[in-house]
Amino acid sequence: MGLPKTENSDYDVTELSRKYEELQLRVTRFSVTEQELIHARDRLDRELMVYRRMQQFNSRALEEMKNEAFAKLVTESLIDIFEVELAFVLIESDNASITTVADVEGFTIPVGARAKLHKYICDQFSNRQEVEVICFVPDQQDAIREVFSFSSVIFTCVKEKEAGLTISLLGGVSSEKRFFYEPVSHDREAAFSVFSQQVLAQQTNRAKTQTIKEHFNALSVEQHRLSGIAETFLGFTADPDSNIQRIVDLASRLLNGATAVYEKRDAPFLVTAGFWGDATLANKAEGKDCCYTLFGSGSRETLHLPQLKPEMIKLRPSWLSGFEGSTFLGSRVAFDNEVIGTLAFFLPAREQMPDSLLQLIRILSAAIAVEERRKNAVLALRDSEEKYRMIFEGSPNGIIVADTETFQFRYVNIAIHNMFGYTEQEMLNMSVPQIHPADVHDLVMHAINDMIAGKAMYANEIPCLRKNGSVFYADVHSNVISLGGEKLIAGFFTDVTQRRNDRQALLEGNSELKKINAELDNFVYSVSHDLRSPLLAIQGLVRLIQTTQPFQPETLAYFNMVTTSVNRMDDTIKEILEYSRNARLDIKKLPIDFAGMIQQVFDDVKHIYPDPILMELEVNCMGPFYSDPNRVETLFKNIIGNSVKYQRRGAEPSYLKITVGCAGSFATIRFEDNGEGIGEEHLNRIFDMFYRASNTSVGTGLGLYICREIVNNLDGSIEVQSVPGKGSVFTVQLRNLK
Amino acid sequence: MRKFMLIDDDEIFNFLNQRILELSGTAGKIQVFTAARKALNWLSDNLANDEEWPEIILLDIRMPGMDGFEFLEQFRLFPDAKIKGVKVFMLTSSIDERDKNKSAAYPFVYGYYSKPMSPEILREMDEMPLKEF
Numbered sequence: 040m041g042l043p044k045t046e047n048s049d050y051d052v053t054e055l056s057r058k059y060e061e062l063q064l065r066v067t068r069f070s071v072t073e074q075e076l077i078h079a080r081d082r083l084d085r086e087l088m089v090y091r092r093m094q095q096f097n098s099r100a101l102e103e104m105k106n107e108a109f110a111k112l113v114t115e116s117l118i119d120i121f122e123v124e125l126a127f128v129l130i131e132s133d134n135a136s137i138t139t140v141a142d143v144e145g146f147t148i149p150v151g152a153r154a155k156l157h158k159y160i161c162d163q164f165s166n167r168q169e170v171e172v173i174c175f176v177p178d179q180q181d182a183i184r185e186v187f188s189f190s191s192v193i194f195t196c197v198k199e200k201e202a203g204l205t206i207s208l209l210g211g212v213s214s215e216k217r218f219f220y221e222p223v224s225h226d227r228e229a230a231f232s233v234f235s236q237q238v239l240a241q242q243t244n245r246a247k248t249q250t251i252k253e254h255f256n257a258l259s260v261e262q263h264r265l266s267g268i269a270e271t272f273l274g275f276t277a278d279p280d281s282n283i284q285r286i287v288d289l290a291s292r293l294l295n296g297a298t299a300v301y302e303k304r305d306a307p308f309l310v311t312a313g314f315w316g317d318a319t320l321a322n323k324a325e326g327k328d329c330c331y332t333l334f335g336s337g338s339r340e341t342l343h344l345p346q347l348k349p350e351m352i353k354l355r356p357s358w359l360s361g362f363e364g365s366t367f368l369g370s371r372v373a374f375d376n377e378v379i380g381t382l383a384f385f386l387p388a389r390e391q392m393p394d395s396l397l398q399l400i401r402i403l404s405a406a407i408a409v410e411e412r413r414k415n416a417v418l419a420l421r422d423s424e425e426k427y428r429m430i431f432e433g434s435p436n437g438i439i440v441a442d443t444e445t446f447q448f449r450y451v452n453i454a455i456h457n458m459f460g461y462t463e464q465e466m467l468n469m470s471v472p473q474i475h476p477a478d479v480h481d482l483v484m485h486a487i488n489d490m491i492a493g494k495a496m497y498a499n500e501i502p503c504l505r506k507n508g509s510v511f512y513a514d515v516h517s518n519v520i521s522l523g524g525e526k527l528i529a530g531f532f533t534d535v536t537q538r539r540n541d542r543q544a545l546l547e548g549n550s551e552l553k554k555i556n557a558e559l560d561n562f563v564y565s566v567s568h569d570l571r572s573p574l575l576a577i578q579g580l581v582r583l584i585q586t587t588q589p590f591q592p593e594t595l596a597y598f599n600m601v602t603t604s605v606n607r608m609d610d611t612i613k614e615i616l617e618y619s620r621n622a623r624l625d626i627k628k629l630p631i632d633f634a635g636m637i638q639q640v641f642d643d644v645k646h647i648y649p650d651p652i653l654m655e656l657e658v659n660c661m662g663p664f665y666s667d668p669n670r671v672e673t674l675f676k677n678i679i680g681n682s683v684k685y686q687r688r689g690a691e692p693s694y695l696k697i698t699v700g701c702a703g704s705f706a707t708i709r710f711e712d713n714g715e716g717i718g719e720e721h722l723n724r725i726f727d728m729f730y731r732a733s734n735t736s737v738g739t740g741l742g743l744y745i746c747r748e749i750v751n752n753l754d755g756s757i758e759v760q761s762v763p764g765k766g767s768v769f770t771v772q773l774r775n776l777k
Numbered sequence: 778m779r780k781f782m783l784i785d786d787d788e789i790f791n792f793l794n795q796r797i798l799e800l801s802g803t804a805g806k807i808q809v810f811t812a813a814r815k816a817l818n819w820l821s822d823n824l825a826n827d828e829e830w831p832e833i834i835l836l837d838i839r840m841p842g843m844d845g846f847e848f849l850e851q852f853r854l855f856p857d858a859k860i861k862g863v864k865v866f867m868l869t870s871s872i873d874e875r876d877k878n879k880s881a882a883y884p885f886v887y888g889y890y891s892k893p894m895s896p897e898i899l900r901e902m903d904e905m906p907l908k909e910f
Contacts, residue, residue: 579894613872
């Protein structure tokens with residue numbers, strides 16, 4: 040720009056002055072334009088700054104953060120972007136009921152005022168759909184002044200119906216600080232609207248993410264639980280008690296470390312886990328049925344008490360008192376309709392208890408019931424095992440249980456080790472043939488096969504081979520048993536070597552005795568023969584002498600006396616022989632011909648007394664009767680002999696009536712005579728050895744003794760009835776020995 | 778008149794029996810042996826001697842050396858014709874039933890008598906008819 044030259048005089052001052060003014064005007068105009076340009080640039084700069092900050096907010100808001108942090112970010116961004124003194128945001132969610140408020144550091148809107156403020160803001164927009172942002176300077180009467188003394192304020196309320204979100208946003212300057220801040224101007228409204236939409240979008244997004252995350256978390260918790268359950272159940276051992284402990288541990292874990300207590304009924308027995316509440320619970324387990332009594336008399340399976348009150352636990356002063364105020368959650372443990380205990384949880388006070396949790400502890404208590412049942416079964420099994428082990432091991436009999444196909448030994452007891460001298464381990468590697476001598480293998484295998492087939496139950500005196508090679512004898516009783524689906528044979532061995540030896544010795548002794556008996560018998564015969572020979576010679580000679588010449592009657596009487604004495608001695612010898620024979624000889628069982636035998640005996644003995652005697656015989660026996668003929672004959676000879684010898688000299692002729700009757704397995708032989716008879720004082724002694732009833736008798740005192748001995752040997756009896764001077768009746772009863 | 782053979786180790790019985798036979802008047806020739814062996818030898822030597830072959834033999838059982846039963850065992854080996862004409866009677870002081878039963882098994886043994894012999898026994902023996910066997 041050039042000014043007119045001053046040395047040129049022909050310049051018109053007026054013209055110059057006018058030009059200057061014009062120039063001045065133009066400069067001013069230019070300057071205004073320039074100012075306007077600067078303003079415009081500044082405004083653009085600020086707009087840019089606003090959007091850049093909004094951009095910043097957007098990117099920061101995408102980061103994961105809690106609602107409180109987000110709200111704080113919103114307020115900080117709001118202050119930053121809109122250059123206000125303070126900001127307020129309130130996010131309300133329909134379903135989550137989350138109210139989040141943030142304001143400026145060092146400055147707090149009172150809690151009670153927040154809801155009021157939020158309501159005020161949202162009310163402004165409830166019926167003014169066209170307006171998005173309100174910006175104004177509230178006067179003294181404005182309702183907003185009740186919350187806070189704003190000098191100027193800008194606010195909005197945005198909603199997202201689908202997400203159920205309502206967000207109120209406010210920025211403002213207080214009356215105190217109005218000099219330091221530009222008042223909030225309308226030109227901010229557009230940006231504020233954009234910002235509020237962004238906050239809403241961010242929050243909607245965050246809510247959705249949150250929901251997804253919650254679902255995901257729920258899933259992972261569920262998975263965690265399931266894996267915990269699986270781990271616990273997979274880790275089960277044979278010991279039910281340790282499994283119960285595992286279940287209780289698991290229960291505590293699933294309830295986030297709540298104290299879990301398994302209390303068994305009627306027993307001061309607690310299984311505990313978890314650490315919430317009284318950690319020394321296990322040491323205080325003096326109470327019984329504490330949790331059980333909380334259930335009362337009802338039959339409910341589960342019980343939820345949101346808060347344990349003192350009156351609930353005062354009836355049972357026990358470890359329960361350590362949980363006063365906590366939430367109680369219990370499930371009864373039952374099997375076979377009988378409650379055997381309680382699984383209970385104590386956890387921080389909590390009103391709501393989801394059904395799924397109740398379901399879970401019901402399952403856990405069922406698992407405990409299963410373990411308890413198994414424990415009973417295990418104990419019962421152990422009991423019966425113990426019982427059988429005691430019988431098996433304590434038996435004095437040796438017991439071997441062997442395979443029925445390989446004959447390999449499966450079980451052996453202690454007694455059998457002692458019997459055979461092998462150790463248990465040695466025996467378990469052996470089989471049947473190894474414990475018997477080789478020469479009886481066929482016999483043993485035959486016997487054992489019969490046993491397995493059920494054809495025999497025992498085998499007697501089986502030779503058995505000890506480890507040291509010696510042999511003993513055993514009676515073996517067998518039993519085929521089924522163990523675990525396998526057919527086995529149990530053999531019960533009794534060592535009978537001693538019995539066998541004893542019997543062997545007895546048999547040998549017996550045969551020795553028999554030999555001695557036979558020798559003795561021969562001896563008795565020989566002696567009797569040798570004794571009788573000279574007697575019979577005397578007898579014969581006396582008779583011969585009598586025939587040689589006539590003697591004086593007196594001499595003849597002497598000869599008779601000699602003969603009588605000789606006969607008596609001969610009788611004695613014969614009777615001793617009979618006695619010996621009865622005592623010593625075996626009983627021969629042969630059919631008895633009573634009629635023939637009695638007739639023969641009578642014919643033999645009737646000569647021994649000079650006077651005649653009449654014998655009547657009646658036999659009523661059908662079928663054969665068995666006894667020992669020699670003994671019966673001796674018996675009859677003695678009784679009939681007595682009737683012949685002791686006849687009564689009287690008017691009536693002597694008689695002997697013999698009747699034989701058979702009934703059942705007995706024969707009764709009755710001998711009735713009319714002889715001298717026997718005095719009552721003698722009756723109970725006549726069967727005694729060497730007892731003689733009469734001084735005049737020619738008897739030896741052995742005859743009836745032998746009779747009694749014979750009937751004893753033949754399983755019979757002999758009785759007598761007699762009246763002196765009338766006669767005697769002897770009744771013999773004999774058993775049919777067939 | 779019967780021909781008798783008496784076999785007994787006891788000479789008194791031999792004497793006694795001989796006297797009873799003599800007194801009875803039924804006896805013809807009477808041969809007496811105190812040992813069964815000697816009696817058997819005589820019989821063997823005289824198988825052809827029908828004149829002296831005995832009709833009745835009185836035999837004791839218990840004797841030293843050959844006893845009565847051993848004699849019977851040898852006697853039964855003689856020809857049937859020689860045996861059938863002889864009645865053997867056991868005459869013994871034994872009262873052993875077994876002896877009686879044992880002797881009854883021989884068909885040529887006609888009786889079993891307890892000593893001493895008497896005229897009544899002799900008459901029974903004499904009157905007993907010969908058996909067919």
